[in-house]
Amino acid sequence: MKPGLIILLSLALPAHADELLGGILKRLAEPAVVRAQFAQERRLADLTRPTMSRGRVTVSRQDGVLWQIESPVKLVLAFTPNGVIETGPEGVRRSRGQRRGALDTEVGRLMQSIVGADEESLQAAFDATAQGSPERWTIRLTPRAREMARFLREVRLGGGRHLESIEIEETSGNSTLIRMRQFAVAEKLEADELALFRLP
């Protein structure tokens, strides 16, 4: 085989998968705060039709993920490494877990690592494979620990400069598709956003 052909072949091969994954996650982690609009479609086994919901999502590297649902019901979920804090339609707040419930702590971490595309916690919790190019990619995540594998089958992420889609498949047959758009990057959270991360 001629050397030129080898060079040609190696150029044709996609970038090494680990490098691609690392590159994508590093790039996603660059902004301190990212805000976007989301539209979510949940398909639940016990429901006759998919349920649509819309709202705003704010990802802060430092504090976690703020999930502000605006329709069909108002609800704010703050996913932090320590759990989930809910703020209801009338400002009624409740901390799920935090100091105590380890289960909610898990869910909080899970959402923070998925929506926040946090490299370290994603790599710890999932076997991840990336495909595509740094400009247009998909990442497939399968849970590593049996505790999570019991309810979560697979998560697929897609995007380019930002994380644009999340597909969650649960073992129960439920699935969730989230699309995000209108991204805006910021240096830090606003005070009212920060307050939603604080315990009631």
Add this chain to the structure above:
Amino acid sequence: MTLRTRSWLFLAALGVAAAVLAGILWRGVPLQTNVLAMLPATERDPVAEKVVASLGAAIGSRVLILFSHADEARAKAAAEHFAAVAGGAGGLRGLTVRLPEPDPKLLHNLYAASRFGLLAESDREALASGRWRARDSALQQIVSPVGGMAGLPLARDPFGFFGRWMASIIPSAGTMRLEDGYLISREGGPQGTLIRVLVLGEVDGDVYDNAVQARAIAAYDLGAQAALAAEPGTGILRTGTVFFAAAARAAAMRDMDRIALGSILGITLVMFAAFRSLRPIALGLLSAGAGVLAATLVLIVVDGELHLITLAFGASLIGEAIDYAILFCAAHLAAGNRWTPEMGVAQVRPALTVAVATSLLAYALLGLLPFPGVSQVARFALVGLAVAWLSVQWLLPGLLTRPTQRDPLAATGWAARLLERWSGVLSGKRAVVIAALALAACIPGWMALAPNDDVRLLVPRQPELARQDAAIRATTGFGAGSRFFLVRGASEEDVLLKETSLTTRLRELEQGGALSAHQAVSDFVPPRAAQEANRALVQKHVFADRAALIRTLTEVGFRPAAVKALPGEFDRESRPVTIGAWLASPLSTPFRYLWAPAGDAVPASVVTLIGERDAARVNLAAEGLDGVTLVDKAGSVSLLLGRYRAWAAPGLAAAAAMMLVVLVLRYGARASLAVLVPVLLAEALSLATFGYAGVPVTLFGVVGWTLGLGIGVNYSIFLREGVDRPGATGMAVLLSACTTLLGFGLLAFSGVPALHHFGLALATTIAGSLLFAPLSLTR
């Protein structure tokens, strides 16, 4: 009976005692290292005392070992290697690296039939407030990206009540999470992320048993070596009562070795320098040895075991017991060729008897203190000194029949001259001035005295182990302190109800940060009344209009078939979860010790506290709650130590008064005061030393002062009784003080705070008594 036969009989008795003791020790040294065992029962309430013991056993046998490595697979492998090797070695049992996969059915079996009566705090409040809306609540579950993800299917728990309750009872494990059965934490550090894997286990047996301790430590060491050999660079942290107890034992043994060796070497040197012969040393050690042997044997037979403090103290008792033999040998040296053993005994008997009488009196006073440990020390001294005293009269004379070859004047003249010169300095007006100046110099020291009754002074926590313990607590959130709440009631239900009034307050403290968490049975099994009240709330706000409920659920999208069964389930699944069912479920295993800690006959439970940061506020949590008491063993023991310490001044005065009675009988009123003054001055100086050195006044220092009073007065007695033989008595007093300082005084360097305080108090008192002893010759 001749002198020789009596000596041989005494020796034969010692031989038999030694053989018996050897026989007992052959089966293992009955050495008690549990410091709490030397303390009295503090709780007036026997139930609380019993619970302290049962909880101590339940928590005390645990070991936690944390393996850390930058590489996850290596950290796990190190933990596995450890568990395999240490588990195989015996001594540690139940070493768990990977928890078995929990059976999801267990939760279902225990709680499903009771689920409509189980509500998280926030849901109960929402329902009771009347602001709860079925439609919003169901929608929130559906649109939340994680709604219904882990737990029951949405159609069976459409509002998430049961899911939230379940989440509230799963105990958190600090920063640790369960991954594939491993308890793991990941923490970023300067060298990147560190993976920590926790191994749980138990000591196989009583952690305060020597053999059990040795086996457990050996198993740990083997396992840790294997883990390090397999995965070099692994960090290993450990904690558990067994490690602290073993370290304390090792430290006490080291102290004892060092102090005993230092005593014997120093005493031998001093004695050889004075007597130029090995015989007095041999006789002295024989006499002291007889005392220690008899005391050890008697206490092991009577008490069944020796406390390590008694043992360390016993090693230093050599210092006082040897004084009696020294007095005898000094008389021998001073008598020159006129010596007969009968004459020697006659010469020293009065001084010895007054000395023993005052010492025994001081020790007997100590023996009255209701601390099992202190009382054992006192009884050890009583037996040891009595036997040493007997040995000087019955054993030594037969072994020291021939007169000395040395010129008595040359051999003891130096002591006579020294005594004369020192008496000269300390006489008349000058003595009064010196004493007054010494006392004046003491005043700032006295002002600086500060008491400390913290019982933790008794337990020398090895700093490295304490550091590892703190690191493991920080990572795992495990590790209950010694304080807990005891809840008692008329019945099971009553106990649970009282517990919930307590846990409501504790939760407020947790929100405020005064406490990290608590463990209580009522969190797993709410009182029946609470479950029924919850069910009534759910009935009123959720299931009152069933048609409307089904309509709302189908409107938000549920398939009618999926939610149709819900009202039926509510009706059927109405059985409250009970203590019996919880105890029968494997889920309760880690928490079972919380329930009925004083036996099944006493309805009671324990609420343990994790991560107390504001003890004063936690103390108030039981205020006004009937049947709830805070049990704080360490706290109440500290309080007790303080109470006894507070009795120190009157106690010392009483001891001095008792001595004065003996002295007055012998010397008359005026002269007996002169005999007592030197030791009283010494005590005053010793107290000031504590103040200047910043050493806290503890009960153990007080014990040292009490003993110092007994020993220090001996020097004055010896001088007074031997006033016509200044060479022999001067030498005996000097040697006695040196040997006592070498014996007890070395305890001042002990790493065990209690022994350190004891040794320092005694050494300074002895030194002062020696310096001021010639004052007793003042007429």
